[in-house]
Amino acid sequence: MRLVEIFEAFATIGLTSFGGGISGWMYRAFVERRKWLTEEEFLSSLAMCQTLPGLNVVNMAVWIGFRMRGTLGALAGFVAIIFPPLVVVLILGALYGRWGHVVVVHHALVGIAAAAIALNLNLGLQATVVAARNVIAIVVLVALFVGIGIMQLPMLPFVLVLAPISVAAAFLEERKL
Amino acid sequence: MNESLLWTFVRIFVPLSFVTIGGGASIIAEVKRQSVDVNHWITASQFVDLFAVSRAAPGPGSLLVSLIGFQVDGVAGALVVTLALFAPPSIVLYGVAHVWRRHRGATWQHAIERGLQPIAAGLVLAAVAAILRSIEGGIMAWLVAAGALVALRTLRVNPLVLLAAGATIFVIVEAYWTPT
Numbered sequence: 001m002r003l004v005e006i007f008e009a010f011a012t013i014g015l016t017s018f019g020g021g022i023s024g025w026m027y028r029a030f031v032e033r034r035k036w037l038t039e040e041e042f043l044s045s046l047a048m049c050q051t052l053p054g055l056n057v058v059n060m061a062v063w064i065g066f067r068m069r070g071t072l073g074a075l076a077g078f079v080a081i082i083f084p085p086l087v088v089v090l091i092l093g094a095l096y097g098r099w100g101h102v103v104v105v106h107h108a109l110v111g112i113a114a115a116a117i118a119l120n121l122n123l124g125l126q127a128t129v130v131a132a133r134n135v136i137a138i139v140v141l142v143a144l145f146v147g148i149g150i151m152q153l154p155m156l157p158f159v160l161v162l163a164p165i166s167v168a169a170a171f172l173e174e175r176k177l
Numbered sequence: 178m179n180e181s182l183l184w185t186f187v188r189i190f191v192p193l194s195f196v197t198i199g200g201g202a203s204i205i206a207e208v209k210r211q212s213v214d215v216n217h218w219i220t221a222s223q224f225v226d227l228f229a230v231s232r233a234a235p236g237p238g239s240l241l242v243s244l245i246g247f248q249v250d251g252v253a254g255a256l257v258v259t260l261a262l263f264a265p266p267s268i269v270l271y272g273v274a275h276v277w278r279r280h281r282g283a284t285w286q287h288a289i290e291r292g293l294q295p296i297a298a299g300l301v302l303a304a305v306a307a308i309l310r311s312i313e314g315g316i317m318a319w320l321v322a323a324g325a326l327v328a329l330r331t332l333r334v335n336p337l338v339l340l341a342a343g344a345t346i347f348v349i350v351e352a353y354w355t356p357t
Binding site: 014015016017018022044047048049050051052053054055056057058059062063066071074078081082084085086088089090092093094096097100103104106107108109110111112113114115116117118119120121122123124127128130131132137138140141142143144145147148149150152154155156159160162163166167168169170171173174175 | 192193194195196197198199200201202204205206207210214222223225226227228229230231232233234235236237239240243244247248252255259263264265266267269270271273274277278281284285286287288289290291292293294295296297298299300301302303304305306307308309312313317318319321322323324325326328329330336337339340341342343344345346347348351352
């Protein structure tokens with residue numbers, strides 16, 4: 001496997017995926033088209049990448065790159081998934097710096113943001129349906145939403161306290177099964 | 178380029194990178210709090226604008242943070258923020274992936290996976306609250322967001338079409354209707 005192939009694969013994904021849901025694009029690219037991974041490998045890799053800290057897509061790029069070509073492959077995946085889209089975003093950022101004060105541009109952006117809220121809300125609702133399976137999970141979920149979303153408290157202490165509690169509760173629950 | 182500012186970016190975003198749980202949307206509320214309320218790098222209105230730009234652009238949505246870095250301190254700011262947020266978890270993954278794979282299916286892995294689900298869900302909903310609070314346009318913004326959610330769930334509309342529709346509706350309504 002040449003590094004260029006890994007780079008090209010992830011740069012393409014980074015540059016052609018919009019509005020979240022990049023893992024669906026990755027599935028098509030790596031399981032169906034390129035056949036770098038079997039479906040089972042892909043799903044277990046995705047579960048790992050979602051659980052470990054970091055962005056799922058960046059984690060997937062690092063992990064798949066590593067599987068294909070070791071350390072250099074991981075580096076190629078990392079650079080390819082971030083930097084080509086970063087260039088595009090910064091060009092848009094420069095255009096925003098130049099035209100952002102124009103009233104119509106601002107209105108268009110507020111409209112985009114309002115519609116984009118729906119993407120996040122949809123994601124949050126789907127995650128809530130999966131996550132809210134017992135009292136502790138619901139309490140943790142509501143506490144985070146109220147504390148960070150409504151009361152605007154700092155996120156780090158909240159997560160550092162609630163995450164271990166939530167994981168410990170899940171562990172006890174798993175052991176009972 | 179402002180060196181002390183760049184260090185501030187590192188100090189804020191490296192710790193945050195480790196609590197990016199279940200995806201980039203989980204940290205949006207804290208990114209907003211840090212860049213608007215605590216450090217006053219940008220206004221709430223600019224935050225909403227940059228959020229919109231990051232959603233309309235290709236690639237990971239978390240490039241929102243790169244845009245904020247760019248807005249505050251140019252290309253150097255963008256690069257530092259990007260690396261501060263993206264590199265540390267990648268290094269962790271690189272280090273622990275093998276151990277993780279070797280114990281695939283272990284009870285503790287299921288526990289971490291399931292235990293983090295309510296954290297991720299709560300944080301994504303908190304992000305929605307943070308953006309809704311920052312957004313001006315009052316009832317219109319809520320209506321567009323609600324309409325987009327319905328369209329998304331019932332019609333499975335392409336996200337880009339949805340964003341374009343949101344922009345169009347806002348531009349037209351703002352041009353013809355001024356709430357007092």
